[in-house]
Amino acid sequence: MRKRLAFVLSLLLTIATVASPACAVNVHAKGGIEQLVSDMPVEQKVAQMIMPSFRYWGTGDSKKGVTELNDQQKATLMKYNFGGIILFGQNTQEAAQTTELVNAMQKANIQGGAKSSLLISIDQEGGYITRLQTGTQMPGNMAIGATGDPENAFRAANVIGKELAVQGINVDFAPVMDVNNNPENPIIGVRSFSDNPNKVAEFGQRYIDGLHSNGVMTALKHFPGHGDTATDSHTGLPLIDKTYDELKKLELIPYTAVAKKSDFVMTAHIQYPKIETGTYISKLTGEKINLPATLSKTILTGILRNDMGFDGVIVTDALDMDAIAKHFDKMDATTLAINAGANMLLMPVDLSTEDGLKNLDDYISGVAAKINAGDISIDAVNESVTRILKMKAKYGLLVDDSLNTVSKWSRMQPSPVMAEKVVGSKANHDIEWNIALEAITSVKNDKAFPIATDKKVVILYPSESQLNSFKYALDKLNESGIKINKNNISMIYIEDYEGFNITQGITGADVVICLSAIYSAEVNNKNFITNVISEAHKNNAKAIVLSAQLPYDTALYPEADGIVACYNARGMTDIPSFDPNTKQYGPNVPAAIYVLFGGAKAKGVLPVFIQL
CATH class of the missing domain: 3.20.20.300 (Glycoside hydrolase, family 3, N-terminal domain)
Structure with missing residues (x-):
């Protein structure tokens, strides 16, 4: 013994x-x-x-x-x-x-x-x-x-x-x-x-x-x-x-x-x-x-x-x-x-x-x-x-x-x-959020943002998990005292670029935000985003491109009224409640939306050279 x-x-x-x-x-x-x-x-x-x-x-x-x-x-x-x-x-x-x-x-x-x-x-x-x-x-x-x-x-x-x-x-x-x-x-x-x-x-x-x-x-x-x-x-x-x-x-x-x-x-x-x-x-x-x-x-x-x-x-x-x-x-x-x-x-x-x-x-x-x-x-x-x-x-x-x-x-x-107390804690997520906000980079802004709360906005996005990213950002804005009318905001998941009716999808919008997420030199939705910008302008709407991953795509859309980079397109499977069971929380996309609606200023600077 x-x-x-x-x-x-x-x-x-x-x-x-x-x-x-x-x-x-x-x-x-x-x-x-x-x-x-x-x-x-x-x-x-x-x-x-x-x-x-x-x-x-x-x-x-x-x-x-x-x-x-x-x-x-x-x-x-x-x-x-x-x-x-x-x-x-x-x-x-x-x-x-x-x-x-x-x-x-x-x-x-x-x-x-x-x-x-x-x-x-x-x-x-x-x-x-x-x-x-x-x-x-x-x-x-x-x-x-x-x-x-x-x-x-x-x-x-x-x-x-x-x-x-x-x-x-x-x-x-x-x-x-x-x-x-x-x-x-x-x-x-x-x-x-x-x-x-x-x-x-x-x-x-x-x-x-x-x-x-x-x-x-x-x-x-x-x-x-x-x-x-x-x-x-x-x-x-x-x-x-x-x-x-x-x-x-x-x-x-x-x-x-x-x-x-x-x-x-x-x-x-x-x-x-x-x-x-x-x-x-x-x-x-x-x-x-x-x-x-x-x-x-x-x-x-x-x-x-x-x-x-x-x-x-x-x-x-x-x-x-x-x-x-x-x-x-x-x-x-x-x-x-x-x-x-x-x-x-x-x-x-x-x-x-x-x-x-x-x-x-x-x-x-x-x-x-x-x-x-x-x-x-x-x-x-x-x-x-x-x-x-x-x-x-x-x-x-x-x-x-x-x-x-x-x-x-x-x-x-x-x-x-x-x-369980330390991993994914609120204190750690707060640090994460503050860094994400500091990173948001305004590449171009022709009076496209901050977006006024009375504007009708359509957000077009390529990944289902990003829906919760937008919802989270809007909740953060309301918590910060910027009252967002969610009824004015439509969020549309684009599963098929060729099959999506752009004209119908953005009708009545004052501002259209279109996410672009490229992971290499291959760009498979350039024509789609270009057409979104063109259609938005026909309707006298502002068009904003959100570069969500590699920022090299910021040079592809000179006709956009606003271009913002956030450097990580990962969305959320669940809206985080800041407890240890939170999974797959990507702070970058919500931070970009938070900035676009006036929650903070875009302070970031492109960390790579891009010929604009």
């Missing part, structure tokens, strides 16, 4: 260590970590370098998101002491549930004899890319850039950091340090602060500070820069035909400025043939392709480590993305990545089925065999595991508390009860 009680107390202390960095200094910590690494079997070293997901379980109709661990998953966490786990939206349905899931993962890990707690990571960038289903979304990086105030990057990241920390999530794969200098970029876009590299650096630094203030580790992405691609690496293998000197003049400026202040750097699955000349025969096409940055020693070790002096952990972007998975043999990609200098491998194996768990056994034993045969450098492996454990020691995540180094981070205890 005493042994069992001692074990339980030890387990509780270990879980608490996840939340509370050690207070004592151990000058022998480095030697201690090196001894830990030396004592590890090769398979355990491999597992420490892996960061898998338990995103789904099952196949076909039985495939579901994982909100609690099953016996097979617990057994896997006990068998392999992974370096960490990455969470997705399927894991984070409710704040208390997420916290309990994280605690269960940590418990299984420790029960398996792990020497360190798990790194629990997530892509909670804010704005367009958010995973916490009940979290405070924040307006997103480009909206923050539009405010012109780097302190808004700190405020947003501080809220995000609080909400992650209270749920036991200790790594945020953020901030995005990509410079969105290619308007045709299909994957970065509003995830970037700006097309100005110095602005990205300045805002990115304050974002890092905001996460660090809550003891949440940061990961710059996507090195050496994903902003000048016209291909999404989730679905293809991008190529940037620039030299190292050219990257130094733009893409690398933000990374150079803040790399030494970040805990992690995430790699990009992008080919740079003028920098990395190594090649591989694609298993998809049979053609010779250049090694992408994720697999490039020239880029990861030569540039990031040696030239830029980054001393933290290099983590790959997900290895199941098409850029890697479709072109490279899994074991070849792993070998190249580790030998190139990558320290952690993100999602190298799908663990959504029992067969997937068996594949994990084969994968780990296969990597170990490669190490023992000398194909994968044992020195690279030992260095990687040492870096990972040093990072964990810095944040108080080693089981042997005497090995944890002094940390200045003040970390919140993960608590299901506290998580």
Whole structure:
């Protein structure tokens, strides 16, 4: 009984260590970590370098998101002491549930004899890319850039950091340090602060500070820069035909400025043939392709480590993305990545089925065999595991508390009860709303707004979830003392641009607001919006275009009377009541409507260059 009680107390202390960095200094910590690494079997070293997901379980109709661990998953966490786990939206349905899931993962890990707690990571960038289903979304990086105030990057990241920390999530794969200098970029876009590299650096630094203030580790992405691609690496293998000197003049400026202040750097699955000349025969096409940055020693070790002096952990972007998975043999990609200098491998194996768990056994034993045969450098492996454990020691995540180094981070205890109070709280949403308002940008205003309360207004919008965004904005206006007659406002969802009768739809309107939401260079409703503007003018009505996502469409409608940008088109599935059960709250569109009806002035400035 005493042994069992001692074990339980030890387990509780270990879980608490996840939340509370050690207070004592151990000058022998480095030697201690090196001894830990030396004592590890090769398979355990491999597992420490892996960061898998338990995103789904099952196949076909039985495939579901994982909100609690099953016996097979617990057994896997006990068998392999992974370096960490990455969470997705399927894991984070409710704040208390997420916290309990994280605690269960940590418990299984420790029960398996792990020497360190798990790194629990997530892509909670804010704005367009958010995973916490009940979290405070924040307006997103480009909206923050539009405010012109780097302190808004700190405020947003501080809220995000609080909400992650209270749920036991200790790594945020953020901030995005990509410079969105290619308007045709299909994957970065509003995830970037700006097309100005110095602005990205300045805002990115304050974002890092905001996460660090809550003891949440940061990961710059996507090195050496994903902003000048016209291909999404989730679905293809991008190529940037620039030299190292050219990257130094733009893409690398933000990374150079803040790399030494970040805990992690995430790699990009992008080919740079003028920098990395190594090649591989694609298993998809049979053609010779250049090694992408994720697999490039020239880029990861030569540039990031040696030239830029980054001393933290290099983590790959997900290895199941098409850029890697479709072109490279899994074991070849792993070998190249580790030998190139990558320290952690993100999602190298799908663990959504029992067969997937068996594949994990084969994968780990296969990597170990490669190490023992000398194909994968044992020195690279030992260095990687040492870096990972040093990072964990810095944040108080080693089981042997005497090995944890002094940390200045003040970390919140993960608590299901506290998580329900903190995540998605009214205080956090208030900060979010204020930043969203500051971001709203007036690109053109020919006496089109603020809209007088007696005007008849028609709002045309392309996403059903945006209806609640408008309703929410109108309620906020009334609460603010601007009495809006909702009977004067018609909101029409445009499901079919070609089939919609514009003349009939806007008859009698004094003002027509038409939402435009583009996510890449492709614009599929330009003719529709142009016709709306023309028809509005025939009726002596004002036409306002609300650019709800990428702001490049603000240049497409010079005939509009008003053009406003808000940088995130995400709507609301439910009107938020500011409780922890609020889901999918996008503040940008309601903030834009609030400004158009005179609730606030449009203070934002375009954060990217647009030829108007």
